[in-house]
Amino acid sequence: MPRDERPRLSRRAWITTTSGVIAAGLVRTQSDAIKLVAQEAPTDPTRVPGRLVSELGTRAPAEQPARLVRAAALSSSSRTPLADLMGTITPADLHFERHHAGIPDIQFEDHELLVHGMVDRPMVFRMADLMRYPQVSRIRFLECSGNGGGVYNRDRMPTEITVQALDGLLSTSEWTGVAVSTILREVGVRRGASWILAEGGDSAVMSRSVPLDKVMSDSILAYGQNGERIRPEQGYPLRLFNPGYEGNTSVKWLRRIEVTDRPTHTRDETSKYTDPLGDGTVRQFSLVMDAKSVITFPSYPYVLPDAGWWEIRGLAWSGRGRITRVEVSTDGGRTWADAALQGPILDKSTVRFRHLFEWNGRDTMLLSRATDETGYVQPTVEQLWEARGTRTSYHQNHQRAWKIASTGEVTFGLGELV
Amino acid sequence: MLSGLAACSDGGQVASGGAIGSDPMAMAGTADAIPAHAPARFGFGSEASDARVALWDIDVRPDGEGLPPGSGSVAQGREVYNIYCIACHGPTGTEGPNDRLVDSEQWLEAPSTRTVGNYWPYATTLYDYIRKAMPQLTPGILSHDQVYAVIAYILWMNEIVPDDAVMNAETLPAVVMPARDKFVADDRVGGSGVVR
Numbered sequence: 001m002p003r004d005e006r007p008r009l010s011r012r013a014w015i016t017t018t019s020g021v022i023a024a025g026l027v028r029t030q031s032d033a034i035k036l037v038a039q040e041a042p043t044d045p046t047r048v049p050g051r052l053v054s055e056l057g058t059r060a061p062a063e064q065p066a067r068l069v070r071a072a073a074l075s076s077s078s079r080t081p082l083a084d085l086m087g088t089i090t091p092a093d094l095h096f097e098r099h100h101a102g103i104p105d106i107q108f109e110d111h112e113l114l115v116h117g118m119v120d121r122p123m124v125f126r127m128a129d130l131m132r133y134p135q136v137s138r139i140r141f142l143e144c145s146g147n148g149g150g151v152y153n154r155d156r157m158p159t160e161i162t163v164q165a166l167d168g169l170l171s172t173s174e175w176t177g178v179a180v181s182t183i184l185r186e187v188g189v190r191r192g193a194s195w196i197l198a199e200g201g202d203s204a205v206m207s208r209s210v211p212l213d214k215v216m217s218d219s220i221l222a223y224g225q226n227g228e229r230i231r232p233e234q235g236y237p238l239r240l241f242n243p244g245y246e247g248n249t250s251v252k253w254l255r256r257i258e259v260t261d262r263p264t265h266t267r268d269e270t271s272k273y274t275d276p277l278g279d280g281t282v283r284q285f286s287l288v289m290d291a292k293s294v295i296t297f298p299s300y301p302y303v304l305p306d307a308g309w310w311e312i313r314g315l316a317w318s319g320r321g322r323i324t325r326v327e328v329s330t331d332g333g334r335t336w337a338d339a340a341l342q343g344p345i346l347d348k349s350t351v352r353f354r355h356l357f358e359w360n361g362r363d364t365m366l367l368s369r370a371t372d373e374t375g376y377v378q379p380t381v382e383q384l385w386e387a388r389g390t391r392t393s394y395h396q397n398h399q400r401a402w403k404i405a406s407t408g409e410v411t412f413g414l415g416e417l418v
Numbered sequence: 419m420l421s422g423l424a425a426c427s428d429g430g431q432v433a434s435g436g437a438i439g440s441d442p443m444a445m446a447g448t449a450d451a452i453p454a455h456a457p458a459r460f461g462f463g464s465e466a467s468d469a470r471v472a473l474w475d476i477d478v479r480p481d482g483e484g485l486p487p488g489s490g491s492v493a494q495g496r497e498v499y500n501i502y503c504i505a506c507h508g509p510t511g512t513e514g515p516n517d518r519l520v521d522s523e524q525w526l527e528a529p530s531t532r533t534v535g536n537y538w539p540y541a542t543t544l545y546d547y548i549r550k551a552m553p554q555l556t557p558g559i560l561s562h563d564q565v566y567a568v569i570a571y572i573l574w575m576n577e578i579v580p581d582d583a584v585m586n587a588e589t590l591p592a593v594v595m596p597a598r599d600k601f602v603a604d605d606r607v608g609g610s611g612v613v614r
Contacts, residue, residue, distance in 0.1 A: 136451055
């Protein structure tokens, strides 16, 4: 509404009312007055003072992105609303969850980390101890290796599925903590050591074996996430964070690290998080997350209201390093164009890609494929299933597609298969 | 990069390659993790006594390292199972509602068909997991004898051990699981033209 068309009578009315209240001594402070004004004022925000500062911010009432919870259970997950987000950083309260026995209540002051095994000096660290060590921060993605498991089987292929429901076990944060190498330097790793066992303090005592050279190279004992203390759902007060590795290895509520010369073969690295292949073997310790990309816009259930110029937006990432290229096809994979990558492009982090296209209003299909710095190209679904068979729901990093109908309706597809 | 993966298919064998014979600290790749003028040791934290380590060092490995004293039979395990496990895993370990435990058939397409009998590569993992995480609502409630017993019963239900089997720190690591030889190391690599 143009400024000169704003209603005026109502403003006079509330000033009169407010003045009367103030005159009657019912309003003692400026704060009281503004609250009163806010309650009684007309809807034109230029005609009323705004709300005051507060100790904690909130989202606009109309903006309420939420994690997707399919079933509330001790062993359960919730998914990040990828289509609602911009850039690459996931707000901490929208970071995906995957727990194996619920979220424990652990006090910062009580928590201890035991580091022992093939070390010169077994040690116990309290949180205050860990925070005194030199600190590092890194922006890295975290993805559950079960992400995308909803499309591992052609008999179960959904079409009316959101990018959140399909690939929402992916989030990106700035993680802060102490490098694992710093703490292992302190305790002194003995020759011959080659693995660690990381163990959580939840009621599943969730445990994973991780190669020693991995944790020495870039893993973090993380106590911070996006500028604040790590949240309980992400492992408060301490988690292991293994950049580029399947999320389950980044053990939350970390209470123990044992340095070993062999993997422990825990339940979550034998009966789960292993990949039965088409040849009858089972791939174990498939820890690195292969390069992958997803288009977050347009995606189901969005309906394009008209033909014309639209910007395709999405995320790409690789557990092996930096993304070097993302290609987008707007014709079902017949031709590809390089998408624009939004810098900075970080190691083992998500990168935002965008591609402007002019939709002609006819049925078509959008695809994306990522390439990482090793030269690895995100495979087609045929390539992936040819290599692995269709028995494993883990590590489903194949190219996803979104079908656009002439009606503008967007549904999930799998390139040539659907 | 994945040093020691040669050990995956033969469990308790000492891993080879990787860090062995080299200085583990030479692997530290985070140049910004610690400044050059840092002291050799900071001293933040306290030394852990043997008793402190023993309190939490409860993991069990395929060669039996970590198994506590105690034992349990198939018959004793049936009693434990029917008290603590049956509600979630069903009368015969197949009914659910939680994970299916029993199946001697080859695993099929669906993950729900992968069980102790046809998928778990090491029997010791049962001890590691049950002691830590089961029963789900009261974890840690079972005695060492009860854990050994219920493992004997689960293995018996899967036709892996006989009626008179007794599980203890010597017999459990000796159990050869049917799926043991199926497990192979990750062979995925980066690079162009490679899909594995």
